[in-house]
Amino acid sequence: MTLEISPAARDALEGWIAHGRALRGAAETTLTAYRADVIDFIAFLTAHHAEPQGLAPLARVTTPDMRAFMAHLRADGVSHRSMARKLSAVKSFYRWLSEREGFEPTAVLSARAPKFQKKLPRPLSEDAARAMIDTVETQSGEGWIGARDAAVVTLLYGCGLRISEALGLRGRDLPLGESLRITGKGRKERIVPVIPIARRAVETYLKLCPFEIAADDQIFRGKRGGALNPRLIQKVTETARMQLGLPATATPHAMRHSFATHLLSAGGDLRAIQELLGHASLSTTQAYTSVDTVHLMKVYLDTHPKAG
Known part of the structure; x- marks a missing residue:
């Protein structure tokens, strides 16, 4: 499936990645993973709404959209840990995008990540x-x-x-x-x-x-x-x-x-x-x-x- 995304939305995604690289000093591997996570989210919205995703549709994401996204990840067998990481990436993108574009991101930011058991460090004696x-x-x-x-x-x-x-x-x-x-x-x-x-x-x-x-x-x-x-x-x-x-x-x-x-x-x-x-x-x-x-x-x- 070819991802339909407007040039403005694509520019926003790359702008967010550049922001993370310049200001937060995030590692390239982390940025690459986050970029892929947000693209997966946009691909889901494209299929879910059967329309290309530009800035305006991205700003209209609702709580039911977020529930559907999480259900989609569960149906695909994505682990709770990976679901939490994907949701974290999407929230980070939306915090940045909402400040830039001036819309209310509550539907995205209030989405709850699934709970998972954190792996404890395994030290040597x-x-x-x-x-x-x-x-x-x-x-x-x-x-x-x-x-x-x-x-x-x-x-x-x-x-x-x-x-x-x-x-x-x-x-x-x-x-x-x-x-x-x-x-x-x-x-x-x-x-x-x-x-x-x-x-x-x-x-x-x-x-x-x-x-x-x-x-x-x-x-x-x-x-x-x-x-x-x-x-x-x-x-x-x-x-x-x-x-x-x-x-x-x-x-x-x-x-x-x-x-x-x-x-x-x-x-x-x-x-x-x-x-x-x-x-x-x-x-x-x-x-x-x-x-x-x-x-x-x-x-x-x-x-x-x-x-x-």
Whole structure:
């Protein structure tokens, strides 16, 4: 089916995407997914009303239209999580479009997303996290590559960095001090303490690295000297976790989850952990309280004399 959409509506869609790119600093993959979600919505309206969708029809969307859209997604077998994401994209588009065009978007913004069970982060134990770092270092026959991989994974666990943030470090960030200024999602800056073991891991890698690193160069390099591909870190952690007998959830991102969970277990303040992780909302960080509760209940059931 060919999507019939007016040039004005198409321009509005692209304007919204450009707005997200310029002002919110959203990742390209996120913008691509959001664009596809809004196009799916417009395609549904085109079929539902049997007419091309321009700005005027888009402004006339009703509550029954939104109910029909959600029913259409359910009939297509779309998961609750994906339905919620699609609705979020449509609402974001309508907030922007209604301000630009001056219409009332209540019918769209009041639509309720289906409830779904959020997946809890799956952290590694402290021993498993340490073993992962040690094992990652042994995967390559070249010493500098092993030191590189260990340094990256140490930054994920020791500083709670996202893999993109660790691989985004540049020569100007050297030598690593007691803290790092990190620019994360949405171009939000935060200060992250760098523990001594993480500094030493990076220093060891730099001593062995065969490439010069200028101020604008990324610190972590591939075998031929280009920027390190994150897939290589994913592959080396996958090999390490199979050697260690860890579950498939033992990924590079799990090291960041482990950082947060272990801090919380040691009595860390939730708000401080939010700042360290760079979460925009405290509700995102609060998932770790559930993880910690699960761990505490397991310890209780395993050790309390009356629990059995």
